[in-house]
Amino acid sequence: KALFMQEYKGEDFMEEDSSSVLLEGSGDKCISTTILQHGAVAIFYPGVCRKICEVLGAESLYLVFTSVHEVMVSAVRADVSVEEMQRRLHNGSRTVKEPEEKLTEQVYCYDGKSNCIRLAKGEGKVFQCDE
Numbered sequence: 001k002a003l004f005m006q007e008y009k010g011e012d013f014m015e016e017d018s019s020s021v022l023l024e025g026s027g028d029k030c031i032s033t034t035i036l037q038h039g040a041v042a043i044f045y046p047g048v049c050r051k052i053c054e055v056l057g058a059e060s061l062y063l064v065f066t067s068v069h070e071v072m073v074s075a076v077r078a079d080v081s082v083e084e085m086q087r088r089l090h091n092g093s094r095t096v097k098e099p100e101e102k103l104t105e106q107v108y109c110y111d112g113k114s115n116c117i118r119l120a121k122g123e124g125k126v127f128q129c130d131e
Contacts, residue, residue: 032070043071049110063108064089067101082107082120
């Protein structure tokens with residue numbers, strides 16, 4: 001039960017029949033836990049990235065950790081650059097009230113082909129996703 005939006009009532013988007021939750025609205029989706037605390041880790045839960053890719057019809061995802069409590073997810077598309085996602089991260093980070101809630105200044109990418117999370121610019125450590 002990791003997806004939240006203002007109108008979101010707590011349905012579990014990982015269920016077979018609730019993919020409409022991810023398709024509602026357009027643009028970025030915000031992933032967290034149902035209690036909205038330390039929810040950035042929810043993106044690492046088994047199968048979450050694959051399910052989001054499946055529902056959005058995307059091969060890869062940008063992951064913008066706006067705080068320790070959430071991660072903003074967007075399908076990788078030709079019309080959205082890493083630099084644009086970096087701006088979104090910067091704008092989202094301005095709302096973080098406590099310095100210790102800031103997680104990173106980097107944009108990450110989930111690569112659906114290799115089932116891993118890495119820096120969007122391609123360098124650095126690769127985090128293999130468990131299934």
